[in-house]
Amino acid sequence: MVGKQNATHRVKKKSQDAKERKSNMAQDLNYATMKKVQEAKQVKKIKESLHHIAEAGSKAKHTIFLDNKKQKRKFTPEEHFDTVDELAMRHHNRPRKSTLATKQVLGLAAGATGEKQLKKILKTQKQTYDELAQREVREGKLEGLMTDIALEKQAMGKGRKRKINGTDGVEESGKPVFKWKKERKR
Numbered sequence: 001m002v003g004k005q006n007a008t009h010r011v012k013k014k015s016q017d018a019k020e021r022k023s024n025m026a027q028d029l030n031y032a033t034m035k036k037v038q039e040a041k042q043v044k045k046i047k048e049s050l051h052h053i054a055e056a057g058s059k060a061k062h063t064i065f066l067d068n069k070k071q072k073r074k075f076t077p078e079e080h081f082d083t084v085d086e087l088a089m090r091h092h093n094r095p096r097k098s099t100l101a102t103k104q105v106l107g108l109a110a111g112a113t114g115e116k117q118l119k120k121i122l123k124t125q126k127q128t129y130d131e132l133a134q135r136e137v138r139e140g141k142l143e144g145l146m147t148d149i150a151l152e153k154q155a156m157g158k159g160r161k162r163k164i165n166g167t168d169g170v171e172e173s174g175k176p177v178f179k180w181k182k183e184r185k186r
Helices: 018-050 053-059 069-074 077-081 097-102 112-155
Strands: 161-164 177-180
Touching (some): 018 112, 112 177
Antiparallel strands (some): 161 177
């Protein structure tokens, strides 16, 4: 007798029927929507905390209206903003002299301590801006995913449909566009 060969059993994966796929798509769409809302809340929270300080130095202008040319000649930012000369041209975190006398402002201490504090502040600020950019990208991807799932779910629906937009029915974005035949509802 010739040696027995091991018989391997192959289990056929049951293909999902249309109802199951629609149900799964609905769950996927709900999950993607939930995640997008979470990302949007995080983006809003980060934006509120940052105030786009990094961009303030180049484009921001502080317009001060004076009554006459004599006041214009006498004008000094240090006196107007009640701060020291080194901080007068800052567009953000411009502490007054009274604040400097009573409290120690981070990043303004003398010597190595101030430099260390300032480096730490700038590092944290950069990390927060990077996180903001990543979250905005993630939110955009989730928005795209939601539209893809909704389109696929609609394409699985009833009714005759055909692809439009050119010969192959694909837009510039690479996503198909469908048009359903108008059917009278009874």
